[in-house]
Amino acid sequence: MSAVSVLGVRHHGPGSARSLRRELERLRPDVILVEGPPEADALVALAPGLEPPVALLAHVPGAPAKAAFWPFAQFSPEWQAILYGAAAGVPVRFCDLPAAHSLADEETDESEGGEAGDGLRADPIGALAAAAGHDDPERWWEDVVEHRGDTPFEVIAEAMAAVREGHVPVGREARREAYMRRTLRAAIKEGFGVVAVVCGAWHVPALAGPLPPAAADNALLRGMPKVKAELTWVPWTYGRLASWSGYGAGIASPGWYHHLFTVPDRPVERWLTEAAAVLREEGLPVSSAHVIESVRLAATLAGLRGRPLAGLGEVTEAARAVLCEGDDLAVELIQRRMVVGDRLGHVSDGTPMVPLQRDLREQQRRLRIRPEALDRELDLDLRRPLDLERSHLLHRLRLLEVGWGTPGQARGKGTFRESWTLRWLPEHDLALIEHAALGTTVAAAAARRCRDLAGAPSSALADLTALVEACLLADLPEALPGVLAALSAKAALDTDVTHLMAALPAMVRAHRYGDVRGTSAEGLAVIVRSMLDRICVGLPVAVTGLDDDAAAGLLKHVDAVHAAVALLTEPPAASGSASAGAEGEGVVRGRWLGTLRGMADRQDLHGLVEGRLTRLLLDAGELADADDRMSRAMSRGQTPVRAAAWVEGFLSGGGLLLVHDPRLLGLVDTWLTALPADQFTDVLPLLRRTFGGFAGPERRAIGERVSAAGGTGDTGAATEPDVDERRAAGAVATVLSIIGRDRG
Template structure:
């Protein structure tokens, strides 16, 4: 096949004079291409320069014709994609991507530069989106739909034109199923190649001065179509309709007076459009009953990495960066590429010299010669890069692959392109804030004391509310923990264009849409969801949404009987009220709602802690910790603090009685009261002594200890009385009781940091040989030490203590 494609019969000199064939009929040249192929793109340009057509037909959605005229617009920079979406349901969408090395794109550019009419000739988007199948599609495959790649989990593919082979079917390259699955592999096998991509590179992509390969490719595809396995009925209907529509478009073009027509389409479809066309009546019947949907079409930016096969895009290529280099480099392709590789490695402070590059070029050329290839391809260049420039380090080679072989270029779309108002507003705002939409992920540190950074933060928070995930909060690279700093990881992805279209139903500007979306979410949200939404609205500076949200919060708080919901709602409100001063946000309404939530929470707490098992008590304990921290920070000396501490005291006092609370909650309430000084160390020691008294089951004691000591190992180090009580209780445990409580104790002490555990162990070791902890308990109980002292001294003498 290599020799066939270079045969003189395909030379341009054999083509009849422009305008008509030998019989005087209009001349139609069908250029069967591989999508995103630089060799195909060069061949298309060469063929158009020779043919000088009156009209160019390009495979693509027919209702996108008005956008085709923008091919030479300086603001439309590939990679870009046609985005079509259903007008009433933007989530139903499809993309048609174009790179600078896509043959279809070069046809559009050539037509615009030579003032030649250009039309898309495939099914309109109304039919593509109206048909059966998934909601979001990427509507191309490598060689005119003859190959399909598996999509990434996050993407929904277009309805495949390549059927799944039945189980046990012969999938060899030359079998009927294998030809349908991968026509390139079938051609490569016929030419004696084991690697289809290498064959295609050798005969098409890497050849620069050879005649245009379209006649031979069309002939080859005709043979393959005849030998391919039949399609299932629904897939065959879709393929028949596409080709019927293309033929109808070609007929209409010729009927309109065109004498020279160039058709740029996937090579698989070329035989259906080449030569004498079948009767039009057959195609009319085929197109009868096409599904319809109201759609809108526009240009959107695309990324080079999304052209890669690894991204899951059906028409993907493994190396868009390499293909771009092949297309834009006129000579010394390998040397120029390896110079780029050296530049990437030098940016990583690696010692790569000119001698390294020269040696790598020689190695790549030698490998190509040994393998019988006309020029070095990506495989040879990669091996030379690994061996010479990367010293065999696959990590460095992965860096080169990511930066160059795949690349990360984001296309540009001019403001004149029709789009939804929300996308236009985002474009304007992001430019004003100097926050460019870039394909590379980068970290942005924001200082909220600066007006521009504050505006950036508000924009990213508003987009998050709208479901447009341009930025995600990230860990700061600085040591600062002030509330005036925010860190974001920002990356623009093509699918965010669809998210913007979906969000446009909420408003025409980012501010208005985010406000409307927040209010609508609050109407249907739960209490914790509304509380979190209030915090988001403050961060996004949505003053018009705050009042409706607070009203909804009042209603939910008044009717919600789940104490965990109430406890989870209060801390975000307090945070929002306390830490939004740097944003200049009005938080006056938050205080009223926070006060009401606290009163209701305190009223519900005594009943809510009754008859809880230890697992449920642990969940509530975590919520109470958060509420306690919020109340103490917000209300240092006020009535709200006093009300909360009284409620905690009720919980702490109910460790005994007919309706005792779980030891986890009783111990935690005691600990929280001790931390704020509402209970003295002596009083907390008395409560610990009571909880460890005889008659209380060992697991109940361990639960109380868990609640009291969890997260506070230093308390035992700094309070010998508590350590003594705990030590005495553990020492007195029977073997069976110790086995019962050991898992609980281990869970408690396991929460301590390693230095805390070490300090507790040192404190316990220092107690060896000292006076037992019992006397400190007597002092805590206000007993007369003079009366009990002799008895204790006698016991100590018996035990052998000093």
């Protein structure tokens, strides 16, 4: 006869983990059954070489949406059971529903494993807390279990039996418990003398005592859907453990629970001492006296609330009042760094990995950028070989949908700088596994991904130009010819000029990256010139008959192309060759500006378009009659709404022009002040939107000039008076004396 001990625990409970370890050492079982997918039995032997938090990842090859994680922290009872079995030479087996079934079950929450999907199950801890007269289940559990030196497993089993009285499991919960009983029967049949079952406390009544007939469980499990599932260990984070858990028992304070498990002696004193150290690292003045006083306050709060030990609530309030002196930002720092924590787990080299994962791990070591759980800023100087390789790796990973790095605004000037925010998430391993079929290295897989995307029939022109840019950023010259060929074919067939205009800026940036990074961009210049030629031909037709929304949308494309042309005609900074710039100045820039000039002279343009074209040509030095054009646009022959649209388009390039050109400012001022009240009301929203886009100093400078002019329209002379006050002082004194007034 086998002796079966069903040990009910709270998933990720430090008190449960400590008590479970002691109970296993007392029982000395011959086999340990742990809640989890049985396909992972072969992975148990790797556990001693892993650094938690880690998670079992189950996934269906070719179906990235079907994946599940079973996370383990150092303070997880299941993890301690696995470590005990490995150290004592006791076999450890998982006894939950196989991942092959749970991933095929439509009731399963596909983002996580464990007890997800048991929507009908009541909250057992909440029920017990309510029965004990407590309104906070978390605090009650900490007081009666986590803060105790020993967890009474018999009492927990009895309490759960009372909570489950009358409860009939259905659906996935019923199938899970049926499979647990099947695994338990198999262990008993094998002849193990002492069997220890480690499971969530909720399941204890279903496994303890006489088991129901096996036929009923077999009938329940018969005909379950099944998929092919593969499992491995992956690193996990405390941040992810805090947001959700694979056991339906997510915890908001994994860093605090880690502290309770690893520091059983004087945990409150040591926690507040560590909090003081964190604040000192940020330059905040915290003394030993602060720590002593905060410990006293936490103990006093616990005593007033009838708690056996100060919990997280008490130590947080003590830290807020004493260490942080009421500063919420300092409290948030402790919350982020300690209560949740930035711990990221680690798996050993012997862990099953696809070649893509191994290649990334090797590159992380070689390039000295280790994955971390919290945001880390990384500034790259692309003139340095090491930083350039780092940039290539991060861009390749983005092509593989591994968002380890998020590009940001580079500090300083120059196209040779990049800024990244790095943060490793457990899901990145799943993305690598899903793209493993593309290649054995990150570079090969990213290149294959580019070719696949370029060959997709649904790829739009803008998508292909972005893909060209991505190829150059990631240094994938083997993929570039195929992408360029697809782009050229798509551009030749696309008749919508706005599509070409949307695609051109990325192509120009790609051309520049080929110069700055030392990457060959052969073939890009020909495609860019061809696209620009077609834009110059099609744009005059596209500006005809536009309403307000269409005009505003088109101008965004015009501005983008105008900026791209300026970038294209600028001599490359890295190559030092000015030939491309000379060709651009003579041909590319002239062709584009000629197109704008031809459209600006037309009488059928939307006021917004005409005003913007006038401004672009003025800034490019192509117009000498901007004030005459503004006068005509705001003459009495034009409706106020069209005139306001013209002004909006003209001034959308910034307000400095009005600051430095009194003639143009006077024209706008005179036109605006001469409008009747009703017309002024009509154009006010347009003008408010225009001037609202100016920078604060620009608006102030314009207002000062108009105020100084006194609304006369002469906004230039009034700002620079010709009177020399020092020389006039004598004359002023004489005049005051004559009229009988003392100057003082």
